[in-house]
Amino acid sequence: MAATGIPFLEGRYSPTLDMWPIEAKEFNRIYEFYENLREGKFTTTKCKKCGRVAYPPRVICPECYSDELEWIELPKKGKVAVAVEKWAGVPICYEPPLIDAWIDLGEDSPVRHVLSRMVNCPPETLKEGDEVQLVVFDVPAHPIELRKETKMAERVFFAFEPVKK
Amino acid sequence: MAGRHACIVGGGMCKWGVREASYIDMVQEAAKECLGDIPGLKPTSIDGLLFASTFVGRRSAQANTAPVVAERLGLKPTSICARVDVLCAGGSTGILLAKGLVESAMSDVVMVVGCEKLYTPERWQVQYDEIAAIDHDWDGPQGIGPPPLWFAMIAKEHMKHYGTKREQLGLVSVINYDYGYDNPKGHFQRKLTMGDVLNATEVAAPLGLYDCCPLTDGSAAVIIASEEKARELSDRPLVYILGGAQASVHSVSANWPGEHLGDWPHLRLAAKKAYENAKISADKVDVAQVHDCFSISEIVEVEELGFCKKGEGGPFVESGQTKIGGTTPTNTDGGLLSCGHPFGATGVRQAIEILRQLQGRAVRQVNKAAIGLTHNLSGSNVEHTIVIYGREPRK
Numbered sequence A: 001m002a003a004t005g006i007p008f009l010e011g012r013y014s015p016t017l018d019m020w021p022i023e024a025k026e027f028n029r030i031y032e033f034y035e036n037l038r039e040g041k042f043t044t045t046k047c048k049k050c051g052r053v054a055y056p057p058r059v060i061c062p063e064c065y066s067d068e069l070e071w072i073e074l075p076k077k078g079k080v081a082v083a084v085e086k087w088a089g090v091p092i093c094y095e096p097p098l099i100d101a102w103i104d105l106g107e108d109s110p111v112r113h114v115l116s117r118m119v120n121c122p123p124e125t126l127k128e129g130d131e132v133q134l135v136v137f138d139v140p141a142h143p144i145e146l147r148k149e150t151k152m153a154e155r156v157f158f159a160f161e162p163v164k165k
Numbered sequence B: 001m002a003g004r005h006a007c008i009v010g011g012g013m014c015k016w017g018v019r020e021a022s023y024i025d026m027v028q029e030a031a032k033e034c035l036g037d038i039p040g041l042k043p044t045s046i047d048g049l050l051f052a053s054t055f056v057g058r059r060s061a062q063a064n065t066a067p068v069v070a071e072r073l074g075l076k077p078t079s080i081c082a083r084v085d086v087l088c089a090g091g092s093t094g095i096l097l098a099k100g101l102v103e104s105a106m107s108d109v110v111m112v113v114g115c116e117k118l119y120t121p122e123r124w125q126v127q128y129d130e131i132a133a134i135d136h137d138w139d140g141p142q143g144i145g146p147p148p149l150w151f152a153m154i155a156k157e158h159m160k161h162y163g164t165k166r167e168q169l170g171l172v173s174v175i176n177y178d179y180g181y182d183n184p185k186g187h188f189q190r191k192l193t194m195g196d197v198l199n200a201t202e203v204a205a206p207l208g209l210y211d212c213c214p215l216t217d218g219s220a221a222v223i224i225a226s227e228e229k230a231r232e233l234s235d236r237p238l239v240y241i242l243g244g245a246q247a248s249v250h251s252v253s254a255n256w257p258g259e260h261l262g263d264w265p266h267l268r269l270a271a272k273k274a275y276e277n278a279k280i281s282a283d284k285v286d287v288a289q290v291h292d293c294f295s296i297s298e299i300v301e302v303e304e305l306g307f308c309k310k311g312e313g314g315p316f317v318e319s320g321q322t323k324i325g326g327t328t329p330t331n332t333d334g335g336l337l338s339c340g341h342p343f344g345a346t347g348v349r350q351a352i353e354i355l356r357q358l359q360g361r362a363v364r365q366v367n368k369a370a371i372g373l374t375h376n377l378s379g380s381n382v383e384h385t386i387v388i389y390g391r392e393p394r395k
């Protein structure tokens, strides 16, 4: 991240202004979510003790506080419940229109709805009931300082896109 | 709980808008207005400070802001000196905490001051920083940091499930701008026609420019004191803090608690708790300041707060019930839509308007107002905060 006006920070990374999560395993205990995403899988954690599925993934079960959790897959397809487009006040990280949908993952999914940005989606086309699917893409890497050297931590994130008819 | 009661004694705010001033300048302006409302109160007689701000630590280089604020205001707190960060509900949270501190006899006189300086030297940060105000790692990258998208979805769902009309949303803005017209401290002083609202730039359909509150710099301050101190400090009628509640049942949008997006059970929960706590019911509220961050928000809130039946927020507004003379005059100083919304300062601004209403000195006075309510939602509609005020102490 270039830091104009602060020359000695030129090229330094500061998480404060990062819009993406820090995904690397050195910095969190749910990094499997991102590794699964890289393989095209949309996952979360389920408690082995009481069976509670929690999204987003956790390191403890929010129901019984057990830390014996397993990873399960969530549906990668859903239907649009509501879709909206934003034209003004769109943050610099997106091009207007910013399109978002409240997605119904179906009655059988342990997580009924997710909110997602829509990509590969022309403006004014998305409607209630349209089928959409998970899409995974690369997002900018950031440096991590190790003892001697610095490595770049590659990152991915997800959104949804319309299923082609 | 017998014993001590907490009162709101006075308050004031600086001019809100796009200000050529830093956060610490605005805090001083607001504190001066606040103490100007309570002649005789010296800064050194204030024993507690709660500073409500979410973005001061991010849009300036200052962390741990409370001591800085205390020093610049000439305060020497001995009971509490802390910052409160609950985004849009920071100010109301400060007031609820001050109530607890005063009633427990830990504090006697507490200043609650809220402030945000949202405009930074480069404008991009105003919208971009909002990504940090919601559940950053999950909802942040999905685009609802700046919330108009999320509230546009709420509006569509409310229209679908309850038949709410576009014009009913627009009317909320027309009414609240009309109230704000004579509030010189607010961001805007202008009247709107329905045509202005319907023909405005589209932000996220169905919401246009005037369905959204603006981004505003501003600060507001109030004094919360024990009943005994309040009597010493002011000859005006006493205004008691009767009770309140703050409900938080989820953070990531995927864990939305309602049947659909127009259904806000977490606000119902907060309202039930607050009415029980204050020992009143919704029909006893004479005047309300609700969180009209968007026109649709006010419509859902008057329903969930129990001012009308669920689904009837649109007709409630249309039939004039939020105007002076209606059953529950709402946002009588202009609300967020006309005053603007410097997050941490908003709840404090609402408290000042309720104080004036209950003391009979508001600009748009509600006849014989005896019970007032303030409400805030915060983040991506994940938390609801209510404070209830009255002319008589809680029974």
Ligand SMILES: CC(C)(COP(=O)(O)OP(=O)(O)OC[C@H]1O[C@@H](n2cnc3c(N)ncnc32)[C@H](O)[C@@H]1OP(=O)(O)O)[C@@H](O)C(=O)NCCC(=O)NCCS
Binding pocket: A088, A089, A090, B088, B146, B147, B148, B203, B209, B210, B212, B213, B214, B215, B293, B341, B379
């Ligand atoms: C709606 C919004 C995106 C418009 O922003 P924008 O298009 O960047 O507008 P600008 O800052 O460029 O302002 C352009 C003009 O419109 C006016 N304006 C901006 N937002 C306005 C609003 N919400 N209502 C009325 N007027 C507004 C400005 O005063 C300015 O007027 P001027 O030309 O006379 O000076 C922005 O106001 C916004 O994001 N509002 C929502 C804030 C929010 O979500 N808060 C949290 C709620 S919980």
Ligand SMILES: [Zn+2]
Binding pocket: A047, A048, A049, A050, A051, A052, A061, A062, A063, A064, A065, A066
């Ligand atoms: Zn469990």
